[in-house]
Amino acid sequence: MRIVETGYQKEKTEFFGSKFCIGNGYYGYRGTLEEYTKDQLVACTLSEIFDDSGNGWREPVNVPNGLKCTLLCDGEELSVLTKEPVEHEQALDLKGGFHERRSVFVSKSGKRIEIKTERFASLKDLHLLVMKYAVIVDEKAELVWKSHFDCDIWDINGPHFYEQKQGEIHGIDVVASTTIQNKKKAAVGQFAVIREGEGKLLRENGEITVTSVLEKGKTLEIVKYVSVCKETDCVLPEVAAADICLDASEKGYQYWREEQxxxxxxxxxxxxxxIIGDEEAQLAVYYSCYLLLCSAPFHTDTVAIPARGLSGQVYKGAMFWDTEIYMLPMFAFCEPEVARNLMNYRVKNLAGALKKAAEYDYQGAFFPWESQENGEDGCTHYNLTDIFTGRKMRTYFRDKQIHISADVVYGLWKYMMITGDYSLLFEGGAETILECARFFYSYSYYKKGKHRYEFLDVTGADEYHERINNDAYTNYMIDLSLKTALHVIEYLKKENPAYFEELLKKIDFPDAEQIIGEMAVELYLPQPNADGVIEQFDGYFKEEDLTIEELYSRIIKPNEYLGSPTGLAVHTQILKQADVVLLLSLLGDQFSSEIKEKNWKYYEPRTEHGSSLSTCIYALLAAQIGMTDWAYKYLMRAGRIDLDGDYKLYLGDLYIGGTHPAANGGTWMVTVQGFGGLTPLEEGVSIIPHLPEKWTQLSYCFYYGTGRYRVSITSEKITLEPLEGEHILKVTTETGTYTCKPTEKLEILRGDTK
Amino acid sequence: MRIVETGYQKEKTEFFGSKFCIGNGYYGYRGTLEEYTKDQLVACTLSEIFDDSGNGWREPVNVPNGLKCTLLCDGEELSVLTKEPVEHEQALDLKGGFHERRSVFVSKSGKRIEIKTERFASLKDLHLLVMKYAVIVDEKAELVWKSHFDCDIWDINGPHFYEQKQGEIHGIDVVASTTIQNKKKAAVGQFAVIREGEGKLLRENGEITVTSVLEKGKTLEIVKYVSVCKETDCVLPEVAAADICLDASEKGYQYWREEQxxxxxxxxxxxxxxIIGDEEAQLAVYYSCYLLLCSAPFHTDTVAIPARGLSGQVYKGAMFWDTEIYMLPMFAFCEPEVARNLMNYRVKNLAGALKKAAEYDYQGAFFPWESQENGEDGCTHYNLTDIFTGRKMRTYFRDKQIHISADVVYGLWKYMMITGDYSLLFEGGAETILECARFFYSYSYYKKGKHRYEFLDVTGADEYHERINNDAYTNYMIDLSLKTALHVIEYLKKENPAYFEELLKKIDFPDAEQIIGEMAVELYLPQPNADGVIEQFDGYFKEEDLTIEELYSRIIKPNEYLGSPTGLAVHTQILKQADVVLLLSLLGDQFSSEIKEKNWKYYEPRTEHGSSLSTCIYALLAAQIGMTDWAYKYLMRAGRIDLDGDYKLYLGDLYIGGTHPAANGGTWMVTVQGFGGLTPLEEGVSIIPHLPEKWTQLSYCFYYGTGRYRVSITSEKITLEPLEGEHILKVTTETGTYTCKPTEKLEILRGDTK
Known part of the structure; x- marks a missing residue:
């Protein structure tokens, strides 16, 4: 499957940088062209290394660009920046995460020069970035190709390196950079070879020059190996960078490409x-999964997946609640090792969450809103700028979105449910879950006259309404996290009472069971009103009820932030994103289809989808209740977001471009959990599909417990094929509950239920 | 005592309109000149009649101006609006609330014409406004004086009359005006006579013309009687308006002036x-009391005193918490009948407070933030405009300043304590107090881990910090109101148990005593920290700590509102006004002098005094703890506010000019309760004075119970002289507790305590 854009579209430089990005979880490399510089937002963004330069926010660092190169033909530079190409194409071949570029220039002297490049972020060696650069001429021409480290780095809040040392190690050019804040070191190495064609390669002062007099119809092909090494996994990053380039060039381009x-x-x-019957959807889904996998930490549990993946530094490279709610499902079902890394990232950073709670005078674990590599909150209290006054605005993302701790517990619970891997509980998971419950107890207030615990002054999923009371999403998610804590207590008491005793002592929480139990019973859970609609928060229905068009008509300045403290949506019923609808899709077993539909229909026209976390959830719930037309429409919005670039680029004056992992993960969720109907249960799964009309068949694979399965769904039947493992799987469908044995394909006729 | 301004100061037109205003509680008349129109903010503002024209806020109405007149000399108009006077003086003689004006013009032909006017708002007949207009010429001149109703009324959110009918009744010109919203009628009558000098008076179509050929050195003196009648007390306001003019003219100017x-x-x-030794202070104090008395409802309990008195329509003519906290003390001690009216106004409007609480889903009585004549809240949810965007801002004055209900209870408690008049309890007072307690119960939350009731999401006295938790002022005032409720319960059970039973049944609050009792025990009262400072609200100490100058340096637009939601002070420690310091001065018996001083010194440099309610409280507490230099400095700021015009004229684009009754009442408080040391106790009073150095003697009078007393204080002794009544008064001073018998002067030597 290939994503292609034809013709040079200068105005889409920023967008294509995200759309065509590549990555391997260790680093991301934006989909920029080889001649680009910081002005075109070139970035090789690292995971795991963050820096606060003192010029703004703490954010992931970008390293020097090792792919920068220019081509001269008969002394004339061939660059889209200075010359319009007569043909141009940029593409991404999902098959191997290959970024492809093809440009044809006509030189002043009328020669036709074709440039073809291919690059990929190696999965085989995560430090490796490989590029092939080919030139073909229609007349004999003198070519000069130059490449060097571009150390003039694009940063949002940089520069982040207090020094950049360039030198040579083992005959390889290396640049070693050291961050300002924590003196973390990253190194980039470069090495080039001529793979085809006649030419002379010269290395001097870090610059590689290939000169060639190329005959008509001949190809000059250069391969460039760039290594990216960090001290997080390399003792001496600069030496490692050199060694990797040597190793790479020894194995050769073909080797790396095949492995890729x-x-x-x-x-x-x-x-x-x-997806049989719908190639467009198939492409959108695969592209979404591709993007998500590009940023996934297969190799580490010290970071999760940033809100813009590794497509740049936006949102501080921080990990949000999206990880657990939007991304974890795909990994838990398809790459459980990554899911474990993601959850371990939270568990290992419990200390940061305890510290944050204490900072606000609470007990227990209050997970960071914008978590970075150290488990501290990268979110500031002044996270946005008022575009009318230029003043920083006090925002409450950091201190009021307490649902984050419930989301983490939800993630742990989902992970355990799907993988059957409870070992995490004994490695900090149980402690995390209990500390989250303790946090909620310390945050709660009891309303005496109404005999209930309430959660006041919070911000829910919909960020346009800050500091509200009894947010439905928050309260229900807390309820789930309390119940999870009670399950865990029960589990530990049964499986390892000594450990449980020890744990309670260690965290000094002897009355945990009693406190959590009482609160779980008396927690206030807003119920549907007479119309079946759950009020998003106390007083929401009293806010101004208007159309989104009407709201837009009040905008007086482009990029106005619509949320708190004074944005246009604040005192209206317009939502930024799915909120109650998210709740209903996540905790689907607690609500009837009728309630789900009523809420969907109430909230849908009031949702602005100002967050990329929104459309996929509208699709998901619609799919789950069989509103397949609506679901399909929203699936395509979610699944194509990074293909079409139909998203907000600015919040006020804050640049928020990049890829959208939550929407990417959400696209998988809609496909598999929505249309495909896959839901994990305490024991086994349920598969209750609702396929869009044109999907004649949907297949997907998933892990559950120790088994792996392929599901195929048509209007007639559901076929479940065990692929791995000895697991005996209980499957519930529209027609009943079945058992899938390790070696037998199970076919379930669907009857009239479609 | 006279207040005088010499020379015509055009730029002070608005300010002098307030400074020289007159009034009698029935209406107020701004200190404008006779030739002025709406452009110079002429206003005759009524109490008791409010209107919402649909053009903005509900506000008190202004009636047509009956004093408008112009003078022509030899055909040339003599008006400060068109001609610079060669001499000019505007004055207020406090003796009778006489507004005086003297202007000398030199005509084109070189004649010197002197105009002298005097006007007053009659206390004898509250409907009456009387003016004397005298002209003296230095050469024979032809004079024409014209006067008519100026029906082109200055309104902030008007016009408020859907019709204005002009006509003649009993030979008197009358204009009857009917409001838009409630069809309330008010009428103004006019009648003029020549009191001195030769002239011809002609009445035609509502215009009165006096023509005179005045000889050199002679005086032409015209008296104009204007009547103001409202249907609140006049069955037919237009007829009453005519009758009053007739009656007035029959009795004649001298009569009304002497009565006045x-x-x-x-x-x-x-x-x-x-005040012996300080004429300036004496003047400031008397002027303050004069202004307050001008707006006081001696005649009715259907309104209290608006936040800008009767000096105009600012702040919607609404009654705020200032009434109880800043104004009531003077009335309770000096005009107890008015104090009873003020408190009755609240008690009679309990229904409005119950309704407001229900509107926000609370129980009990939530008194209006901006109370108008009907007990409804004139305050809107969008009370200010953002001057950067021109958009209305959601403010929380209305819904979060819950301390208003505690202030009302405080007022009732003070009133009863000072007057000994408990009869109000049986006329709605007890019900009001219990309903306020019920409101606080329903608003409170219980913090389980901390075993305490808390008050969340409130706004305290300092309005720059909205929506905060556990505001010290609020919590302590609620504590007082709960304890008052318990006292009242005890009192009723003892004095009239049947009434008490009946009352609980009527208001369906059988467990009142238990609920209020429990809450009073467990209510959270923030305690002084290690430095002796009480934190204004949860988290206040964490806010940015900067100087007021630094704050001001951040202002980018004149009249920026510094408060919520996004004003510059919001996330700083800068206060609008005395808050903790107010608490310490109101509930002085609960705190040591040391704590008071420490808090005064902490908060004083952080207080911007952006409210006229601030300086008097800093003076009061300073005086009470003997910091007399500071107290004096702040007394003069409070006492001279309306003399000097040193106050904010705008909040954003909202005009807030006028007189400042709270500061006026506060000035009395500083003088008598601060320097004079008078404090009401459960039984008797304490008098612990701290005189400023230059005050060699301070005397004041007060009612207590059924007695009236004069106190004289020197550095040597306190003399207490009973003036009225048979009361035996217990008096506590620095040196001990004494008994003052009805007929004996009590002299207490002060010892070394000064």
């Missing part, structure tokens, strides 16, 4: 998605 | 303030 295809193929097989 | 002086003299005698 093989490893991506494995990933795609784990997804196993096949 | 006599009645003001009585009022001043009730105050009895004499």
């Amino acid at each position: 295809e093989k490893l991506w193929k494995e990933r795609y097989e784990h997804l196993g998605i096949e | 002086e006599k009645l003001w003299k009585e009022r001043y005698e009730h105050l009895g303030i004499e």
Whole structure:
């Protein structure tokens, strides 16, 4: 599957940088062209290394660009920045995460020069970035190709390196950079070879020059190996960078390319998605999964997935609640090792969450809103700028979105439910869950006259309404996290009472069970009103009820932030994103289809989708209740967001461009959990599909417990094929509950239920 | 005592309109000149009649101006609006509330014409407004004086009359106006006579013309009687308006003037303030009391005193918490009948407070933030405009300043304590107090881990910080109101158990005593920290700590509102006004002098005094703890506010000019309760004075119970002289507790305590 854009579209430089990005979880590399510089937002963004330069926010660092190169033909530079190409194409071949570029220039002297490049972020060696650069001429021409580290780095809040040392190690050019805040070191190495064609390669002062007098119809092909090394996994990053370039060039381009295809193929097989009858949807889903996998930490549990993946530094490279709610499901079902890393990232950073709670005079664990590599909150109290006054605005993302701790517990619970891996509980998971419950107890207030616990002054999923009371999403998610804590207590008491005793002592929480139990019973859960609608928060229905068009008509300045403290949506019923609808899709077993539909229909026209976390959830719930037309419409908005670039680029004056992992993960959720109807249960799964009309068949694969399965759904039947493991799976469908044995394909006729 | 301004100061037109205003509680008349129109903010503002024209806020109405007149000399108009006077003086003689004006013009032909006017708002007949207009010429001149109703009324949110009918009744010109919203009628009558000098008076179509050929050195003196009648007390306002003019003219100018002086003299005698050694302070105090008395409802309990008195329509003519906290003390001690009216106004409007609480889903009585004549809240949810965007801002004055209900209870408690009049309890007072307690219960939340009731999401006295938790002022005032409720319960159970039973049944609050009792025990009262400072609200100490100058340096637009939602002070420690310091001065018996001083010194440099309610409280507490230099400095700021015009004229684009009754009442408080040390106790009073150095003697009068007393304080002794009644008064001073018998002067030597 290929994503292609034809013709040079200068105005889409920023967008294509995200759309065509590549990455391997260790780093991301934006989909920029080889001649680009910081002005075109070139970035090789690292995971795991963050820096606060003192010029703004703490954010992930970008390293020097090792792919920068220019081509001269008969002394004339061939660059889209200075010359319009006569043909141009940029593409992404999902098969191996190959970024492709093809440009044809006509030189002043009328020669036709074709440039073809291919690059990929190696999965085989995560430090490796490989590029092939080919030139073909229609007349003999003198070519000069130059490449060097571009150390003039694009940063949002940089520069982040207090020094950049360039030198040579083992005959390889290396630049070693050291961050300002924590003196973390990253190194980039470069090495080039001529793979085809006659030419002379010269290395001097870090610059590689290839000169060639190329005959008509001949190809000059250069391969450039760039290594990216960090001290997080390399003792001496600069030495490692050199060694990796040497190793890479020894194995050669073909080796790395084949390995790349093989490893991506494995990933795609784990997804196993096949949509018969709808190639467009198939592409959107695969592209979404591709983007998400590009940023996934297969190699570490010290970071999760940033809100813009590794497509740049936006949102401080921080991990939000999206990880648990939007991304975890795909990984838990298809790449459980990554899911474990993601959850371990939270568990290992419990200390930061305890510290944050204490900072606000609460007890227990209050997870960061914008979590970085150290488990501290990258979110500031002044997170936005008022575009009317230029003043920083006090925002409450950091201190009031307490649902984050419930989301983490939800993630742990989902992870355990799907993988059957309870070992995390004994490695900090149980402690995390209990500390989250303790946090909620300390945050709660008891309303005496009404005999209930309430959660006041919070911000829910919909960020346009800050500091509200009894947010439905928040309260229900807290309820789930309390119940999870009680399950865990029960589990530990049964499985390892000594450990449980020890734990309670360690965290000094002897009355945990009693306190959590009482609160779980008396927690206020807003119920549907007479119209079946759950009020998003106390007083929401009293806010101004208007159309989104009417709201837009009040905008007086472009990019106005619509949320708190004074945005246009604040005192209206307009939502930024799915909120009650999110709740109903996550905790689906607690609500009837009728309630789900009523809420969907109430909130949908009031949702502005000002967050990329929104459309996929509208699709998901619609799919789950069989509103397949609506679901399909929203699936395509979610699944195509990074293909079409139909998202907000600015909040006030804050640039928020990049890819959208939550929407990417959400797209998988809609496909598999929505249309495909896959839901994990305490024991086994349920598969209650609702396929869009044109999908004649949907297949997908998933892990559950120790088994792996392929599901195929048509209007007639559901076929469940065990692929791995000895697991005996209980499956509930529209027609009953079945057992799938390890070696037998199970076919379930669907009857009239479609 | 006279207030004088010499020379015509055009730029002070607005300010002098307030500074020189007159009034009698029935109406107020701004200190404008006779030739002025709406452009110079002429206003005759009524109490008791409010209107919402649909053009903005509900506000008191202004009636047509009956004093408008112009003078022509030899055909040339003599008006400060068109001609610079060669001499000019505007004055207020406090003796009788006489507004005086003297202007000398030199005509084109070189003649010197002197105009002298005097006007007053009659206390004898509250409907009456009387003016004397005299002209003297230095050469024979032809004069034409014209006067008519100026029906082109200055309104902030008007016009408020859907019709204005002009006509003649009993030979008197009358204009009858009917409001838009409630069809309330008010009428103004006019009648003029020549009192001195030769002239011809002609009445035609509502215009009165006096023509005179005046000889050199002679005086032409015209008296104009204007009547103001409302349907609140006149069955047919237009007929009453005519009758009053007739009656007035029959009795004649001298009669009304003498009565006026006599009645003001009585009022001043009730105050009895004499400051020997400081005429400036004496003047400031008397002027403050004058202004407050001008707006006081001696005649009715259907309104209290608006936040800008009767000096115009600002702040919607609404009654705020200032009434109880800042104004009531002077009335309770000096005009107890007015104090009863003020408290009755609240008690009678309990229904409005119950309704407001229900509107926000609370129980009990939530008194209006901006109370108008009907007990409904004139305050809107969008009370200010953002001057950067022109958009209305959601403000929380209305819904979060819950301390208003505690302030009302405080007022009732003070009133009863000072007057000994508990009869109000049986006329709605007890019900009001219990319903306020019920409101607080329903608003409170219980913090389980901390075993305490808290008050969340409130706004305290300092309005720059909205929506905060556990505001010290609020919590302590609620504590007082709960304890008052318990006292009242105890009192009723003892004095009239049947009534108490009945009352609980009527208001369906059988467990009142238990609920209020429990809450009073467990209510959270923020305690002084290690430095002895009480934190204004949860988290206040964490806010940015900067100087006021630094704050001001951040202002980018004149009249920026500094408060919520996004004003510059919001996330700083800068206060609008005395808050904790107010608490410490109101509930002084609960705190040591040391704590008071420490808090005063902490908060004083952080207080911007952006409210006229601030400086007097800083003066009061400073005086009470003997910081007399500071107290004096702040007394003069409070006492001279309306003399000097040193106050904010705008909040954003909202005009807030006028007189400042709270500061006026506060000035009395500082003088008598601060320097004079008078404090009401459960039984008797304490008098612990701290005189400023230059005050060699301070005297004042007060009622207590059924007695009236004069106190004189020197550095050597306190003399207490009973003036009225059979009361035996217990008096506590620095040196001990004494008994003052009805007929004996009590002299207490002060010892070394100064």
